[in-house]
Amino acid sequence: MVLNMTSHLYTNLPQRLHFPPPPSSSSSSSFKPHLYLSFKRITLHPQSSSSSIFIHCSSQNSIAITSENRWSLNEMSALVTGGTRGIGRAIVEELASLGAEVHTCARNENELENCLRDWNRSGFRVAGSVCDVSDRSQRENLIETVSSFFDGKLHILVNNVGTNIRKPMVEFTPGEFSILLSTNFESVFHLCQLAYPLLKASEAASVVSISSVSGFVSLKNMSVQSSTKGAINQLTRSLACEWAKDNIRINAVAPWYIKTSMVEQVLSNKDYLEEVYSVTPLGRLGEPREVSSAVAFLCLPASSYITGQILCVDGGMSINGFFPRHD
Numbered sequence: 001m002v003l004n005m006t007s008h009l010y011t012n013l014p015q016r017l018h019f020p021p022p023p024s025s026s027s028s029s030s031f032k033p034h035l036y037l038s039f040k041r042i043t044l045h046p047q048s049s050s051s052s053i054f055i056h057c058s059s060q061n062s063i064a065i066t067s068e069n070r071w072s073l074n075e076m077s078a079l080v081t082g083g084t085r086g087i088g089r090a091i092v093e094e095l096a097s098l099g100a101e102v103h104t105c106a107r108n109e110n111e112l113e114n115c116l117r118d119w120n121r122s123g124f125r126v127a128g129s130v131c132d133v134s135d136r137s138q139r140e141n142l143i144e145t146v147s148s149f150f151d152g153k154l155h156i157l158v159n160n161v162g163t164n165i166r167k168p169m170v171e172f173t174p175g176e177f178s179i180l181l182s183t184n185f186e187s188v189f190h191l192c193q194l195a196y197p198l199l200k201a202s203e204a205a206s207v208v209s210i211s212s213v214s215g216f217v218s219l220k221n222m223s224v225q226s227s228t229k230g231a232i233n234q235l236t237r238s239l240a241c242e243w244a245k246d247n248i249r250i251n252a253v254a255p256w257y258i259k260t261s262m263v264e265q266v267l268s269n270k271d272y273l274e275e276v277y278s279v280t281p282l283g284r285l286g287e288p289r290e291v292s293s294a295v296a297f298l299c300l301p302a303s304s305y306i307t308g309q310i311l312c313v314d315g316g317m318s319i320n321g322f323f324p325r326h327d
């Protein structure tokens with residue numbers, strides 16, 4: 001008898017589970033049954049060749065989450081800002097290789113054209129616009145272009161662009177302060193605002209912003225940059241709640257040192273690089289592809305219950321207390 005129960009609980013035998021419906025809210029006039037699943041019965045079919053899990057809803061609506069579409073971005077549209085180098089480029093390629101149609105932007109037209117040629121040769125579906133995301137009117141033009149390109153629907157927005165000016169806080173000029181704020185935070189805020197109708201129209205959207213471990217811990221000469229990343233982190237949590245009703249998930253990825261053009265110069269200092277290694281439990285720098293895989297996961301249907309999170313991709317740096325490396 002005990003053995004039977006164990007096998008019932010811990011194997012993938014078909015089973016029926018009953019859950020109460022979610023509480024109905026009279027104030028929620030925008031309730032959409034196809035977005036907010038009311039589980040009545042869940043039946044697992046492990047014997048089927050595609051290992052599909054069919055979730056039957058109490059209403060007429062029924063979705064099939066298959067092993068294919070849980071890990072695929074087929075038929076999805078994506079905007080990735082700053083896709084010609086570093087982390088952004090890896091994200092463009094990761095999303096495109098998972099089946100998404102991607103639009104990207106950068107300021108340098110030649111670099112953008114070269115990338116588009118490479119991607120075209122690789123068979124990726126990627127288009128691009130020249131755009132400086134720190135400029136309000138260029139952001140508006142970008143979203144207009146993206147809207148007409150994707151017929152008013154956007155499944156994925158990746159706010160990747162960010163920059164850095166390293167110096168003590170008291171030495172910042174108003175111009176430098178303004179560059180960091182507009183490039184790193186205002187662009188994220190405004191692009192989310194502009195993209196909202198497109199994201200909502202897709203009926204299941206994901207926004208991922210590239211934050212930094214500097215949004216959690218103090219790093220030398222980075223008070224302003226880290227404030228912009230801290231702002232991204234909190235906007236992520238706030239929007240996750242505000243836009244959950246529209247089935248738009250909002251997450252962020254927070255890297256530590258990743259091998260890109262942005263940090264090439266600072267890491268050319270051997271002593272500094274040694275210090276970086278010494279506070280990184282994995283003892284090395286990250287690769288752009290190690291960030292893009294985390295971003296892709298947060299865009300996939302496989303992460304459909306994750307929102308409002310900031311995922312550190314940092315070799316353990318942000319959780320490192322005092323752990324001497326004597327061995």
Ligand SMILES: NC(=O)c1ccc[n+]([C@@H]2O[C@H](COP(=O)([O-])OP(=O)(O)OC[C@H]3O[C@@H](n4cnc5c(N)ncnc54)[C@H](OP(=O)(O)O)[C@@H]3O)[C@@H](O)[C@H]2O)c1
Pocket residue numbers: 081082083084085086087088105106107108109111131132133134160161162163183210211212213254255256257258259260261262263
């Ligand atoms: N690398 C790291 O160690 C690290 C660590 C933590 C967080 N991050 C974050 O990761 C993100 C990407 O950094 P990365 O290291 O990959 O940078 P990167 O190597 O400098 O690449 C930046 C990309 O963004 C574009 N870009 C820069 N400013 C732009 C603007 N104003 N408008 C439009 N496009 C712009 C660049 O092209 P153009 O120059 O042609 O515009 C390029 O394609 C940033 O948000 C950064 O803060 C990086």
